[in-house]
Amino acid sequence: MLSRRVITAYDNTGTAIVTRQRDVVEVLDREADFAVVYEPRMRRITAGENFFLGMQDSAEYTRDVSNMRLVVRRADVSERLVAFTAREASAIVAASGGALDVPAALTLPVAARIVASYFGTPGPSEQALIEQTTIMFWWLFADLAADPAIEARAIAAAADCRAMLEDAIAARHATPTGDDDILNRCLALQASGTPGMSDGAIRDNLIGLLIGLVPTLSKAAVLALNELLNRPAALAGAHAAARADDDALVAAHVFEALRFDPVNPIIYRRATRTSVIARGTLRARTIPAGTMVLAANLSAMFDPVAVEDPDSFRTDRPWGDYMLWGYGMHLCFGAQINRAVIPQMLKPLLRHKNLRAAGLVDRAGTPFPAHFPVQFDPG
Numbered sequence: 059m060l061s062r063r064v065i066t067a068y069d070n071t072g073t074a075i076v077t078r079q080r081d082v083v084e085v086l087d088r089e090a091d092f093a094v095v096y097e098p099r100m101r102r103i104t105a106g107e108n109f110f111l112g113m114q115d116s117a118e119y120t121r122d123v124s125n126m127r128l129v130v131r132r133a134d135v136s137e138r139l140v141a142f143t144a145r146e147a148s149a150i151v152a153a154s155g156g157a158l159d160v161p162a163a164l165t166l167p168v169a170a171r172i173v174a175s176y177f178g179t180p181g182p183s184e185q186a187l188i189e190q191t192t193i194m195f196w197w198l199f200a201d202l203a204a205d206p207a208i209e210a211r212a213i214a215a216a217a218d219c220r221a222m223l224e225d226a227i228a229a230r231h232a233t234p235t236g237d238d239d240i241l242n243r244c245l246a247l248q249a250s251g252t253p254g255m256s257d258g259a260i261r262d263n264l265i266g267l268l269i270g271l272v273p274t275l276s277k278a279a280v281l282a283l284n285e286l287l288n289r290p291a292a293l294a295g296a297h298a299a300a301r302a303d304d305d306a307l308v309a310a311h312v313f314e315a316l317r318f319d320p321v322n323p324i325i326y327r328r329a330t331r332t333s334v335i336a337r338g339t340l341r342a343r344t345i346p347a348g349t350m351v352l353a354a355n356l357s358a359m360f361d362p363v364a365v366e367d368p369d370s371f372r373t374d375r376p377w378g379d380y381m382l383w384g385y386g387m388h389l390c391f392g393a394q395i396n397r398a399v400i401p402q403m404l405k406p407l408l409r410h411k412n413l414r415a416a417g418l419v420d421r422a423g424t425p426f427p428a429h430f431p432v433q434f435d436p437g
């Protein structure tokens with residue numbers, strides 16, 4: 059327990075940090091006692107409504123997640139996203155001639171193209187979509203000290219992104235298309251009278267999904283690649299798996315690498331009432347109402363009580379050892395997309411011999427990798 063408020067972006071009375079795997083799981087499972095805090099900022103992003111990541115368990119939460127699950131279907135991952143990502147990433151790597159700035163030239167553009175093709179909402183340009191989603195994500199989740207300059211940029215980006223989505227929805231109403239994309243699936247649900255699918259609700263759900271998708275997929279791919287490049291044996295293993303077209307083994311290398319530097323090393327919640335964490339153990343602690351509880355998922359993945367040989371790089375871990383994108387009710391909506399798409403973003407690079415970093419990961423003053431030059435033997 060710390061008496062200090064570490065997070066000032068959301069109201070709280072103090073801070074508790076939870077590091078054991080069992081306790082991290084407990085905090086994230088007890089969503090009634092340890093609640094998400096994002097609602098006020100979500101409402102500013104949408105200019106009114108909450109988005110389901112900002113909601114506690116409720117009819118509205120279930121309605122919105124269920125609607126989005128009907129349009130973002132798990133079968134799409136294997137039936138279109140894997141092939142789409144592989145094609146786009148391979149073309150970029152093949153055209154690069156052996157030198158590539160990974161986020162700027164590969165992972166961000168591929169994420170933006172997933173939005174354009176799969177969601178059917180390309181935005182005015184890839185760059186605009188990338189910049190808008192990145193600053194909104196930064197303000198919502200990573201601006202823990204409440205920087206007014208970040209807020210101003212995020213609010214402006216939100217207005218632009220809302221306008222882009224409103225235009226896309228209006229254009230589809232005016233000129234329907236036969237494309238099987240997320241936007242058309244949303245409009246089909248709307249036409250069927252499904253609750254929670256007005257034009258405004260579609261816009262708000264899509265803005266949340268786009269914020270969740272673009273900067274995160276790119277950052278995860280870059281961080282995983284960086285960890286692989288720092289470990290020659292692991293890189294050799296990933297290279298062999300990529301050349302053998304063993305996608306499961308490529309993924310095992312990529313996600314084990316990401317365990318050492320996950321996109322979100324902590325997930326934060328606020329105590330709705332005073333209660334005890336780890337009750338019945340020697341480490342039990344009373345957490346006062348209003349405390350911000352930092353559930354350290356990075357630490358959980360290195361907890362020797364729960365994870366075998368946690369400091370070693372191993373590709374034979376059970377998937378349950380990983381907590382790369384949350385846990386419990388708010389487990390990442392894109393979890394299955396992440397598992398399939400991130401390895402496909404990196405596989406065309408990993409196939410090449412002599413893949414090496416040609417500089418450090420440069421975040422350009424943001425929480426997201428902006429530049430990471432790599433080189434490899436072309437051909």
Ligand code: HEM
Binds near residue numbers: 266267
């Ligand atoms: C590697 C890439 C990604 C990472 C690291 C990531 C991370 C996370 C984390 C940590 C959470 C839980 C937040 C919390 O409990 O406070 C979450 C939830 C969420 N993510 Fe992701 N995410 C990624 C990709 C995606 C993608 C591709 C999408 C969209 C298709 C997406 C949409 C969402 C949504 C909508 C939620 C809220 C889920 C709910 O409240 O039930 N994310 N993500």
